Amino acid sequence: MDVKLINPFVDAFLNIMPQLGFQEIKKQNISLKGKNLKSNGVMLNIGIVGDIKGNVVYCLDIEGAKKIASTMMMGFPVTELDDMAQSAISELSNMLTANASTNFSESGVNINISTPTLIFGNDFEAKMNTDKVICIRILVDDIPIEINTAFEKL
């Protein structure tokens, strides 16, 4: 597993989340998954092309997504994942991945990112473009978030 492909995403969380009012960002563990990812309720997909090609999919559950949206909106109560909350977490995935792309460029890897697509529901899964997916688990104020990266061979 190439740390060079993981750290830019972890650093993005460390850079961005505190700016949005989150206190504690903890890296949990890193694991290798197959191409099928089971959803916990919410997935955000962003396409990547450049020196690396593939997708990053952020996964979390609906409760976690609502809590994050609420913190992003200065503590405004979020009782359901409505348009406003969807927009907030979509924008978050965009900010995180844009920051990761800046971090990549600092180590000489140039990438560009697509707009995020948010998928949510009670029962679905994702099939990624690669057979192996690197999963990084992060706790943001005790809300678990997975960063799943599916990059094609360089």
Next chain:
Amino acid sequence: MRKIKIAIVDDSPFSISIIKDILLEKGYDVVGEAGSLEETIKVVIDTKPDMVTMDMTIPGTDGLECTRAIHSIDPNIKVLVISSMMDEEIVKKAKENKVSGYIQKPVDPEELNTVIERIIAGEELFNELKEIYFNVFREAFLDNMNRLTKTVPKCLEEKDTKENHHSRGVSIVVGIIGKFSGSMILDASYETVENIAKHVLKRDIKGREEALAVMGEFSNIVSGNACSILNRKNKVFGFRVAPPSIFHGNSLNISRTIVESKEVVSETIFGQVYLNVGFKRGEGEWM
């Protein structure tokens, strides 16, 4: 070409007169001036400018609050900050508030003109894309359906996407990257996806996995073809596609809150296929 309408927001009459002289000399139409939040709102409503130049320090408010007020009236109005202050922190805040450009006082006439031209060019390019992209994707979809299945699907009416899309079962997402970023979604039921796969492979499919893989490849071809056509129309677009991600299950919804997208449902002999494509307006490349 139509004259670009610009309003000037600055609390100093001296600065206003300098900026105004430069803009008039460069051939822009200066439609109004404002020195407070209230005046800014009034000028923007009354004169409907294409662009507003914005000072950062204004008594009782600031350039960012005025920018947010302008965008709540019309998000398409471009705001160009002209301020004596310019540091990393304030530029970052400006960017977060969807400012399109930032230049420092004292104003250099050539720099001001270049920044305005760049903002307008980006805007026009996006409008050009908006005019053509959906048709190109729909044609690429129909063309490839025809090539692979020798059938011509019937497209229902195209419309702007207003609400979340409830998936028919299988949603394939393809990220698009270039001068503007965007994405394409193809959505169909498991049954439709399996029917298409059987027809394309000319045999029974080995299972759902295989059908999903065929549909993923089909999405890749459609989006790749469409992007090539767009790039041929204007090479500045420089679009490339990311590999498809396939989302599927019994209950999933697709949210498109932060891109302007269009959608169409087509009736194929295999069942309905939904196509959605959207791009995000650029926020300028001034950093």
